[in-house]
Amino acid sequence: MTAMNKARLHFWWQSWQGALALLLSLAALATLPLLADAPEPYNPITMFSVFLLTIAAAVCALLPLPGMLVAITLFVCTHLSAAMLIAGLAGNEGKATGALYMLVAADWLLAWRCVSLLSSVRTRSKSLDGLLRLIIPAIFGAWILILWEVATRGAGIPFILLPPPSSIAARIATSLPILWADVQQTIFKAVLAGYILGSGAGFLTAILADRFTFLRRGLMPIGNLMSALPIIGVAPIMVMWFGFDWQSKAAVVTVMTFFPMLVNTVAGLSAAGTMERDLMRSYAADYRQTLLKLRLPAAMPFIFNALKINSTLALIGAIVAEFFGTPIVGMGFRISTEIGRMNVDMVWAEIAVAALAGSVFYGVVALGERATTFWHPSNRGG
Amino acid sequence: MSHEKLFPHRILPVATIMLIIVAIWYVAAILMNAPFQRDMDQRGNVVTGEMEFIARTLAQPKPILPAPHQVAQNLFDNTVMRSVTSNRSLIYHGWVTLSSTMVGFAFGTLLGILIAVGIVHVKALERSLMPWIIASQMVPILAVAPMVIVVLGAIGITGLLPKAVISTYLSFFPVAVGMVKGLRSPELIQLDLMRTYNASTAQTFWKLRVPASIPFLFTSMKVAVAASLVGAIVGELPTGAVAGIGSKLLAGAYYSQTIDIWAALIAGSVLAAVLVAIVGIVAGLVNRAMGGRPA
Numbered sequence: 272m273t274a275m276n277k278a279r280l281h282f283w284w285q286s287w288q289g290a291l292a293l294l295l296s297l298a299a300l301a302t303l304p305l306l307a308d309a310p311e312p313y314n315p316i317t318m319f320s321v322f323l324l325t326i327a328a329a330v331c332a333l334l335p336l337p338g339m340l341v342a343i344t345l346f347v348c349t350h351l352s353a354a355m356l357i358a359g360l361a362g363n364e365g366k367a368t369g370a371l372y373m374l375v376a377a378d379w380l381l382a383w384r385c386v387s388l389l390s391s392v393r394t395r396s397k398s399l400d401g402l403l404r405l406i407i408p409a410i411f412g413a414w415i416l417i418l419w420e421v422a423t424r425g426a427g428i429p430f431i432l433l434p435p436p437s438s439i440a441a442r443i444a445t446s447l448p449i450l451w452a453d454v455q456q457t458i459f460k461a462v463l464a465g466y467i468l469g470s471g472a473g474f475l476t477a478i479l480a481d482r483f484t485f486l487r488r489g490l491m492p493i494g495n496l497m498s499a500l501p502i503i504g505v506a507p508i509m510v511m512w513f514g515f516d517w518q519s520k521a522a523v524v525t526v527m528t529f530f531p532m533l534v535n536t537v538a539g540l541s542a543a544g545t546m547e548r549d550l551m552r553s554y555a556a557d558y559r560q561t562l563l564k565l566r567l568p569a570a571m572p573f574i575f576n577a578l579k580i581n582s583t584l585a586l587i588g589a590i591v592a593e594f595f596g597t598p599i600v601g602m603g604f605r606i607s608t609e610i611g612r613m614n615v616d617m618v619w620a621e622i623a624v625a626a627l628a629g630s631v632f633y634g635v636v637a638l639g640e641r642a643t644t645f646w647h648p649s650n651r652g653g
Numbered sequence: 654m655s656h657e658k659l660f661p662h663r664i665l666p667v668a669t670i671m672l673i674i675v676a677i678w679y680v681a682a683i684l685m686n687a688p689f690q691r692d693m694d695q696r697g698n699v700v701t702g703e704m705e706f707i708a709r710t711l712a713q714p715k716p717i718l719p720a721p722h723q724v725a726q727n728l729f730d731n732t733v734m735r736s737v738t739s740n741r742s743l744i745y746h747g748w749v750t751l752s753s754t755m756v757g758f759a760f761g762t763l764l765g766i767l768i769a770v771g772i773v774h775v776k777a778l779e780r781s782l783m784p785w786i787i788a789s790q791m792v793p794i795l796a797v798a799p800m801v802i803v804v805l806g807a808i809g810i811t812g813l814l815p816k817a818v819i820s821t822y823l824s825f826f827p828v829a830v831g832m833v834k835g836l837r838s839p840e841l842i843q844l845d846l847m848r849t850y851n852a853s854t855a856q857t858f859w860k861l862r863v864p865a866s867i868p869f870l871f872t873s874m875k876v877a878v879a880a881s882l883v884g885a886i887v888g889e890l891p892t893g894a895v896a897g898i899g900s901k902l903l904a905g906a907y908y909s910q911t912i913d914i915w916a917a918l919i920a921g922s923v924l925a926a927v928l929v930a931i932v933g934i935v936a937g938l939v940n941r942a943m944g945g946r947p948a
Contacts, residue, residue: 387777411781489666499879500922507906
């Protein structure tokens with residue numbers, strides 16, 4: 272095989288998505304219409320621009336142009352045409368034909384090409400790298416939503432099975448007060464109280480266990496075992512003991528977050544090296560000074576690791592505990608009752624809010640970690 | 654640490670702490686059940702001595718906190734004494750939970766490995782999918798459980814499969830993240846050696862990356878099997894309490910059968926401990942078969 276041939280092959284392989292997308296959009300053009308006997312089909316201008324955008328993007332992906340230019344063109348064209356296709360689907364549920372799916376598939380392939388182009392960009396600029404770090408997963412997420420929307424609306428999947436993302440978004444917008452009340456009940460009361468209590472108690476117990484070797488030897492195997500157990504099962508007991516309101520959920524969260532904190536803090540307290548300890552001894556530092564000035568700071572990465580694990584556990588604990596009985600507010604309550612009434616979009620709205628809350632919670636902990644353990648190699652950068 | 658003796662350094666402390674826990678449990682059981690017992694005695698005009706009163710607090714049929722021996726009695730009755738096919742047998746319920754845990758765990762591990770292989774080999778997949786996998790760890794996935802059960806039930810899929818779906822969902826994340834780390838663990842110098850041998854991508858994968866990832870795989874499988882069990886138990890909550898450890902918990906909560914709840918909880922814990930231990934033993938065997946030395 273000659274070098275020329277190899278180069279050409281390479282070129283085709285690099286943009287097989289472009290070639291396939293071109294074929295798909297031409298096939299779609301040949302098998303029009305996009306919607307079978309729909310009351311309000313696409314108007315000719317939209318149709319024309321959708322095809323124009325997709326075919327132009329596909330051709331652009333095949334031409335030997337600078338990578339960044341191709342990526343930007345693909346990004347704009349595919350998302351514009353996908354947006355136009357989706358806008359026309361509303362009200363025409365279940366009417367989509369093969370041509371429409373082929374067109375969406377072509378757009379998706381081109382977006383994939385765009386992502387792989389962006390992934391191969393090597394940049395020295397920190398801000399551009401940060402931007403890419405955000406954009407690439409964002410495109411991926413957007414396409415999950417787009418394909419989800421097209422599949423549910425296009426094939427007319429029953430609402431109960433899987434509502435399209437647009438109606439979930441509409442539901443979120445119309446029931447903000449309810450969602451906010453649920454967030455207050457579940458997150459601001461149950462999760463936060465339990466999280467602080469559980470992590471704090473775990474931390475203090477770890478300090479005690481560190482001071483008394485016998486306690487540590489006894490507690491650690493139990494603590495390690497407990498972190499593998501389905502602690503969530505204490506939820507019915509806690510509901511019985513502390514009543515239906517948030518106190519019982521906070522208790523479940525406390526029990527769930529205690530052990531990860533204990534195990535991680537004890538591990539962290541032995542993280543300081545022998546050299547540093549010897550230095551502290553040569554300063555004649557007593558136990559308290561060594562603990563506060565050397566061993567606790569050295570344990571911070573471990574403690575934050577536990578805080579991160581706990582932020583997820585706390586949300587799960589509070590929501591699942593609400594399945595066992597609540598006053599008429601709370602995220603777990605809402606999920607279990609709305610699913611009973613087959614209001615699936617409300618359940619999805621609640622899940623989206625829970626996901627958002629979980630990410631924010633985690634993000635706050637991660638920011639705290641950045642601020643506290645800036646000295647640690649994994650955070651120094653460079 | 655290497656000169657640790659088994660009895661004074663391991664068994665004695667753990668046994669002591671366990672004894673303390675049991676003692677605290679008894680005291681708490683007496684204190685928490687006492688008000689109700691006092692109430693009952695007053696109504697029934699029963700006058701009892703101090704010791705008999707304590708004995709009665711520890712023998713209530715529906716105590717606020719059952720005493721350890723009550724739970725042990727219940728566990729013994731519902732495992733050894735009852736036939737395995739009985740609806741009240743904990744072995745039967747444990748088996749129901751275990752089967753969906755295992756199916757979910759198997760699928761989850763497989764899925765996690767496949768995703769990890771894809772992420773390691775396709776650059777675009779890594780940069781687009783990996784942030785979502787990490788982000789999904791922060792999302793309370795368990796909240797989806799009732800919906801999965803009800804929605805799959807609505808289209809006629811019931812029984813083991815919906816629970817297994819939740820277990821799969823919970824167990825594939827740790828495996829995917831651990832395997833990505835494991836497949837990436839070979840150092841540059843080792844990869845360079847493979848390159849000097851003119852090894853293909855497939856050869857590098859099978860002869861270097863896979864063996865290097867095995868310890869990571871088993872570590873994350875331990876996490877995954879525990880998560881998978883939690884998924885199966887939570888998955889049993891909204892099915893209307895048919896069978897399984899989760900349904901035992903829910904039924905106990907409905908009818909205030911506290912002893913049943915505690916027994917189910919212990920049964921679930923034993924199941925989790927056994928599963929994690931089995932994964933640990935398999936990890937040890939595989940490690941030895943691959944020529945690893947005890948660390």
